[in-house]
Amino acid sequence: MRIAVLSDIHGNEQALKEVLRIAKNEKVDKLLILGDFVGYYYHPDKVLEMLREWDPISIKGNHELMLEQIVAGAMDESKSRLKYGSGHRFALEKLSKQQLEELRYLPESREVEIDGVKIQMYHGSPMDPGQYLYPTTEKNILDNCDSSRCDFVLIGHSHYSFVHRNKNSTLINVGSVGQSRSMGGVAYWAIIHTENKSFEIKATAYDVRPLLD
Numbered sequence: 001m002r003i004a005v006l007s008d009i010h011g012n013e014q015a016l017k018e019v020l021r022i023a024k025n026e027k028v029d030k031l032l033i034l035g036d037f038v039g040y041y042y043h044p045d046k047v048l049e050m051l052r053e054w055d056p057i058s059i060k061g062n063h064e065l066m067l068e069q070i071v072a073g074a075m076d077e078s079k080s081r082l083k084y085g086s087g088h089r090f091a092l093e094k095l096s097k098q099q100l101e102e103l104r105y106l107p108e109s110r111e112v113e114i115d116g117v118k119i120q121m122y123h124g125s126p127m128d129p130g131q132y133l134y135p136t137t138e139k140n141i142l143d144n145c146d147s148s149r150c151d152f153v154l155i156g157h158s159h160y161s162f163v164h165r166n167k168n169s170t171l172i173n174v175g176s177v178g179q180s181r182s183m184g185g186v187a188y189w190a191i192i193h194t195e196n197k198s199f200e201i202k203a204t205a206y207d208v209r210p211l212l213d
Contacts (some may be wrong), residue, residue: 007034007156011041012178015187018206034156035061035123039087045094060106061123115194118150135162
């Protein structure tokens, strides 16, 4: 079985469309999403619609948490716009009440077993959902992400992909589909092969011109 792992799509339907096309060509069986469906870009509605046919296993990210606060009146959308752009406003305008509720009730972490492979899913880190982990993060911090129960610990949030092999498990930051900070116009994600517990980091180029209109 092949499992595709995506994170930080951020309303970028152009990037997601190309990633899902490649995923179909590579005969991916299941999708895992590590949060941040919304934020920054323009079409969170199209993102959720495209993902619906895959019935993904998902968790929420910090941008879903911010969206919850805005809906509840605990955060001013205009203030979030100063730092994160208009992505939350697009989500409020374009997502249905049902879609907003679905995002709201996503868990912040999950532990799943698929075809004998045990996986922990986080947005930031196992220690803190808001923690940013980078390729340059100190080794002792990355070592603390080890799991004695699972084969893989999956994270996103920092928008930089990297792999760190721990004693018991492999930590994979799959990077960002929608807003990679390694290279513009390239979506980063991963595929896990359950038959031998191998994996590959994918870098998928997409057309950025519609995002500039």
